[in-house]
Structure formats: structure tokens, C-alpha cells
Amino acid sequence: MSDLSYDEILEKEVREANRKKKMWRWLFLSSVAFLVSWILFPIYLLAVNSLSSADVVNGWPKSFLPEFDMESLSFFMEYYGVLNALKNSLIAALFTMVIAIGLGTPAGYALARFDFRGKETFRMLILLTRAFPMPLLALPLAVIFINVGLDDSLFGLSLVHTALALPFSVLITSSLFLGIPVELEEAAWVLGCNRWQAFMKVVMPLALPGLTASAVFAFVISWNEVFAAAVLTVNNQTLTAFLVQSLSTSPVEVKFAGGLILILPAILFLFVVRKYLFSMWGIANR
Amino acid sequence: MxxxxxxxxxxxxxxxxxxxxxxxxxxxxxxxxxxxxxxxxxxxxxxxxxxxxxxxxxxxxxxxxxxxxxxxxxxxxxxxxxxxxxxxxxxxxxxxxxxxxxxxxxxxxxxxxxxxxxxxxxxxxxxxxxxxxxxxxxxxxxxxxxxxxxxxxxxxxxxxxxxxxxxxxxxxxxxxxxxxxxxxxxxxxxxxxxxxxxxxxxxxxxxxxxxxxxxxxxxxxxxxxxxxxxxxxIGNPPMNFISPDYQVGTIPAGATQLGIRPEDFNVSKEARDNYWPITVLTREKLGSHQQLSAELNGQLFRVNIPNEIEIESGNTLYLMPKEDKKRWYTEGGKIIL
Structure with a gap:
């Protein structure tokens, strides 16, 4: 080392630092690529297989290119009960969305703006509702629903889905409202608004993107939920419950088609509101 | 109205x-x-x-x-x-x-x-x-x-x-x-x-x-x-509060502190009757005037003096509070009018 001049040492260190920087960058990019393909590859396979004919799906070697054969998809869509299940799923998800936002927004606002006794306990309790797994709750719930007369109704199912979605909508909306300076509301009060007017004229317009995102989140939770749906509905099955029960005996290409139809709305929905989801989670969006 | x-x-x-x-x-x-x-x-x-x-x-x-x-x-x-x-x-x-x-x-x-x-x-x-x-x-x-x-x-x-x-x-x-x-x-x-x-x-x-x-x-x-x-x-630097022990002349009854603004001193480089000999600790030139931190028997205070007076830290300067600018405060910190 002693015969190296200062400049040479410096140059060596710079080279070393550059090498490290490159290595980290490479590591970062490959992790991103891995995570993305982790999600996208199964979806891609699902799409390819749904768009291929039965022979190709069952044959060997597998093709990674779709042949745009609509047979499985159209067979699936014409399958008795699918359209009805799709409709049921939509209704249950919309119910869930409306109830979760209707209850979650005021609760989130209260958490964000007021100091009340037991606030932290309340916050914990909200999270605790997620501590009990659905399989544990499904049977007792089914019994209760039968006793109350809510069994096999979409409304009853959406209540269960709301219970699943509510913790998210409360916590998401509360962080949303926390992000809106209270001075904006106070300014509105001083300028002649009562609490409700200030909320509607100032807070609501600013919170709307985030509220939309949290509504969609509730929608997707309901749309994806299988277990409660399978246990609590019989004639009014949602798509997930329907698929669980009827696809287990279907040929594999129809299973693929069913899977694709199931995930498509959720993907589209999330894609449309991704901007709001990002802003909601605090990811810079430029 | x-x-x-x-x-x-x-x-x-x-x-x-x-x-x-x-x-x-x-x-x-x-x-x-x-x-x-x-x-x-x-x-x-x-x-x-x-x-x-x-x-x-x-x-x-x-x-x-x-x-x-x-x-x-x-x-x-x-x-x-x-x-x-x-x-x-x-x-x-x-x-x-x-x-x-x-x-x-x-x-x-x-x-x-x-x-x-x-x-x-x-x-x-x-x-x-x-x-x-x-x-x-x-x-x-x-x-x-x-x-x-x-x-x-x-x-x-x-x-x-x-x-x-x-x-x-x-x-x-x-x-x-x-x-x-x-x-x-x-x-x-x-x-x-x-x-x-x-x-x-x-x-x-x-x-x-x-x-x-x-x-x-x-x-x-x-x-x-x-x-x-x-x-x-109020004031930058703030008012000086000095114990009245050094004070000549009348001290109002109940007064425990003399309050005097940094600019309200008569200043002299030579010793004079009733002037306090202070030791200059630091001098800051502020453009319009210079500001001194000074000490008298362990009592710290600040003085603003005109630029014309040449003084170094460590030197001794002689001060007397201007009579009409003196304010007296009680034990509880209230002014005596």
C-alpha cells in the first residue's frame, strides 16, 4: 500500500464504490424482476391456458403463447349458474363496499380528529377483528345466520365481508383524514361552516381519491373471499363459492377459464385506481 | 364599534x-x-x-x-x-x-x-x-x-x-x-x-x-x-437586572433589582466617581453600535456603546446607569413606580 500515491488510493476507492453501487443496483433490479414475475407469471399462465383449446392445455409440450381459442372461455360463460354467480358476487361486493365506507369513514374521521377515552383500545380492537380466521368463524356464523334468517342471503354475506373489510377502511380513512390539515376545517368553520358543511365542502373533496381507493379495496376483499361465501350461501352463491364447488369436477381448461374470469375484475379495478392506492400508501406517484 | x-x-x-x-x-x-x-x-x-x-x-x-x-x-x-x-x-x-x-x-x-x-x-x-x-x-x-x-x-x-x-x-x-x-x-x-x-x-x-x-x-x-x-x-439584548449593592443615591423601599437597558449607561474610559469599573469579556461590532458582555464582581451584563469608544476584551470600562432610565423591581419581579 505504501507505494501507492494518494491519487491512486483515491481512484481505487472510487472504483470500489462504483462496483458496490453497481452490485446493489443489480441486486435491486433482479429482486424487483423476481417479485414482479412472482405475481405476473401465474397470471400469464392462467391467461395463456384459458385462451388455448382443450387439446393444447392437456397436451405436451406446453405452449407459452396463447392461440386465442375462445372455446373454454365461452363454455365457461355459458355454463349454467356462472352468470348468476357473477351477478351475486358483484352485488355482495357492492354492498360490502357501501357498508364498509359508510361505517369506516366516520370511524376513521373520529380516530383522526378526536381524542376520546379508549381511543387506542378502539384502534387495537379494530385490528383484533382480523385475529380470528374465517374458518373458525364460518360455522358459528352460519348457525347465527340461520337463526336470524340471514342465511343464504347476499346481504348477510356482505355483512361478513364488511367485517373483514372494515378494519382496513377505518385505518385507511383515518390516515387519510390525518393527512388533511385540521386548519383547513377550522378555516371553514370560522368562515361560516358548521362541522358537516366543512366536512362536505373541504374535507370530502380532498379525501375523495383516497376514499375511492379504500372503497375499491373493500370491493376486492369481498370479491376474493371464498370461505364465508361457500359456507353461508347455497342458492345465492357468489362466483368464488360457485367455482370452489363446481370447478373441482370440471376439466382443467374450464378451471383455467374460471380462474381468469375470477381475477379479471379485481385486476381491472385495481389498475384503474392504482394512482389513489399509491397516494394512499404514501408512495410518490410521479 | x-x-x-x-x-x-x-x-x-x-x-x-x-x-x-x-x-x-x-x-x-x-x-x-x-x-x-x-x-x-x-x-x-x-x-x-x-x-x-x-x-x-x-x-x-x-x-x-x-x-x-x-x-x-x-x-x-x-x-x-x-x-x-x-x-x-x-x-x-x-x-x-x-x-x-x-x-x-x-x-x-x-x-x-x-x-x-x-x-x-x-x-x-x-x-x-x-x-x-x-x-x-x-x-x-x-x-x-x-x-x-x-x-x-x-x-x-x-x-x-x-x-x-x-x-x-x-x-x-x-x-x-x-x-x-x-x-x-x-x-x-x-x-x-x-x-x-x-x-x-x-x-x-x-x-x-x-x-x-x-x-x-x-x-x-x-x-x-x-x-x-x-x-x-423584550429588547435584544434584554434589560440588565443588577443587584442594587453597587448603587449610590436613593434606592426605593422594597427594591431588590435595578433594571437598566444596555444602551442606558454613561460610559467612560477613565475612572470617575460613582462609576462602576467593569471588565469587558467580549466585544461584538454590530455596525451601528458595539455590544459588550461585561462583568462586575461576578455579575454579568450587557452594554451597548457607540462605535467611537476603542476597547478590547479584558480592558476595564467605567459605567454609570442614567438616572432617568433606572427601573426598580421588587423581590417578586414587579416594577416600583
């Missing part, structure tokens, strides 16, 4: 007494500054006048109307916030018009008032912009215009300039003064900046941990601080 009467307002948060029975009589069209360090209760008092915070006890009157039980919207006040609180989803025009729209003013009057106040604050070219497209100073102007547009009985300002950079603050301060003088609105203004208070106020209320120590015109606050606290809070 819009006077503000604050009577025995008390407020505590948990165990902390934020306001300990505060009273204040603000005259019509007067510009009052609530001045004090953070935590002294000045913002809380302002928010109680606005109705954003409720008092534990006491009465607020605006004019002859008791408003202490009314919500903010029924008090006919306007407020300017430290972080401007310009509504980000509305244009500047809609922001300024907001209060008038809430009062259901006719469209013609709204347009008139918005244009008048916008012109007053020099933002008439920005009316179509959103707050995201404005600089900090411009947002501040919008906030003031929005407050003035509703023609309030009382204008309340909570550290409106403290988020601006130094140069802009000076400019806005001068501008605010002329705008508010012209608008003749009774104003209460909260700040921790004594220079801001001195330059803007008709009267300053100096607050000290939940009480008002002195409520008077700036000159009186500066030259006759009612308490030791006021003397050491």
Missing part, C-alpha cells in the same frame, strides 16, 4: 393550566399583539376568541355581544393561520369567495369583494390559480384576502408570517401594517417575534405562562417593563 372584551378566561389541558384567568380590553379598530414564548398560552387565547377552543370559565364579548358560547361561524370573526390553510381544491377566487358564499352574499357583492381584496393584497392576477401553483408568500396573501373579504368584526392572526423567509417576512410585515390600518378592523395578532410585535402593534399584551404581564403601547413596554419577565423578554 367592535371592541373585544376578554374576562377572566381560564383554560387547562389535563393538569396544565394554559390560561390562568386572563382579562383583556381591546379597543375598537385597535391592533393588539399577543406576544410571548411558545407555550405561554397566546395561541390558545386567540383560538378561544375565535371559538375554535372552548374556555373552562370566563366570558368573551365582541362589541356588546357575548360570544363565548357561540360556534366560530356565528362570531363574525376571520382568522389567518400559520400554515395559511388555503383550500387546495379551490381556485384563489373561490378561496377568497368562500366566506361570502357561506353567508349567501349576492353574486355581485362576492365578485366585488373578491376583486377588491385581491387587488389590495396584489394577487388579482392569480385568481384562477390553485394553491399548489402559488409560492408561500402568495398563499399568505390569499389567506389574508380571504379573511378580509368577509368584512369581519374582528381579524385574528396566528403567527401569520412565521412560515415566510426573512426577507419576505419584512416585506409582508410592512404591507400588512398598511393594509390593516386602512381596513380599520379590530385585530388580534399572535407572535413570538418581538420585533414583529413592536412594529405592528398599537398595544402589546406580553404573556408569561398563562398570564398577561403587561398590556400597553410598545414604547411603554420597552421603557417601563411592568415585570422583570417583560424586561428580559
Amino acid at each position: 367592535t371592541t373585544i372584551t376578554v374576562e377572566n378566561i381560564k383554560k387547562s389541558f389535563g393538569d396544565a393550566d394554559i390560561l390562568k384567568s386572563v382579562s383583556l380590553d381591546i379597543k375598537d379598530q385597535e391592533f393588539t399583539v399577543l406576544l410571548g414564548p411558545s407555550g405561554c398560552g397566546k395561541s390558545t387565547l386567540l383560538r378561544i376568541i375565535a371559538g375554535l377552543e372552548s374556555q373552562d370559565s370566563g366570558i368573551i364579548k365582541i362589541g356588546d355581544r357575548v360570544v363565548s358560547h357561540l360556534p366560530p361561524r356565528e362570531r363574525n370573526v376571520a382568522m389567518v393561520f400559520q400554515n395559511y390553510a388555503v383550500f387546495p381544491h379551490m381556485t384563489v377566487f373561490e378561496n377568497i369567495a368562500f366566506g361570502l358564499r357561506m353567508k349567501k352574499a349576492p353574486e355581485k357583492k362576492i365578485k366585488e369583494n373578491v376583486e377588491r381584496t385581491a387587488a389590495l393584497m396584489h394577487i388579482d392576477h392569480l385568481l384562477k390559480r390553485y394553491s399548489g401553483q402559488l409560492s408561500g408568500g402568495q398563499r399568505q396573501r390569499v389567506a389574508v384576502a380571504r379573511a378580509l373579504a368577509v368584512e369581519p368584526d374582528v381579524l385574528l392572526m396566528d403567527e401569520p408570517l412565521s412560515n415566510l423567509d426573512a426577507l419576505l417576512r419584512l416585506q409582508m410585515r410592512a404591507e400588512l401594517k398598511s393594509v390593516l390600518e386602512a381596513s380599520k378592523t379590530t385585530t388580534v395578532y399572535v407572535t413570538h417575534d418581538q420585533v414583529e410585535a413592536m412594529s405592528l402593534a398599537d398595544r402589546i399584551a406580553v404573556m408569561n405562562s398563562g398570564r398577561i404581564d403587561q398590556y400597553d403601547v410598545p414604547d411603554e413596554i420597552y421603557s417601563n417593563p411592568a415585570t422583570e419577565y417583560v424586561g428580559s423578554f
